[in-house]
Amino acid sequence: xxxxxxxxxxxxxxxxxxxxxxxxxxxxxxxxxxxxxxxxxxxxxxxxxxxxxxxxxxxxxxxxxxxxxxxxxxxxxxxxxxxxxxxxxxxxxxxxxxxxxxxxxxxxxx
Numbered sequence: 001x002x003x004x005x006x007x008x009x010x011x012x013x014x015x016x017x018x019x020x021x022x023x024x025x026x027x028x029x030x031x032x033x034x035x036x037x038x039x040x041x042x043x044x045x046x047x048x049x050x051x052x053x054x055x056x057x058x059x060x061x062x063x064x065x066x067x068x069x070x071x072x073x074x075x076x077x078x079x080x081x082x083x084x085x086x087x088x089x090x091x092x093x094x095x096x097x098x099x100x101x102x103x104x105x106x107x108x109x110x
Contacts, residue, residue: 008043013053015096016043018081018089021063027076028054054079062088 008016020026020034031054032045057063062085070076081089 008045011092012096013045013049014057015089015092016045017050017053017057018062018085018092021079021081022086022089025078025080027070027078029076031079057085060088061085 016035017031020031020038023034026034028047028050032047032050036044054063054065058065058079062082063079064082065077065079067075068078
């Protein structure tokens, strides 16, 4: 039986990218691979979602991109979390905790 992909809630992709980049700088495909790995394949982020999100985060000042050679010798754009990105990640983690608690209350209500 094929594993079913889970649709991501709006706004969670930015949170996942920021958290992934908090660990280490990565190129775009590295970010997607890490998200897939950590979620055991539950979330597979395609280039059509990933790269617009990375560009949006870069434009917002939360990540910084720079061209470097990849481990395969090709040039790739590596993204690093900025200080503003770390603050945004902290704020989004707090918001996520509130969302999870609220959903839990609804699910647990009689």
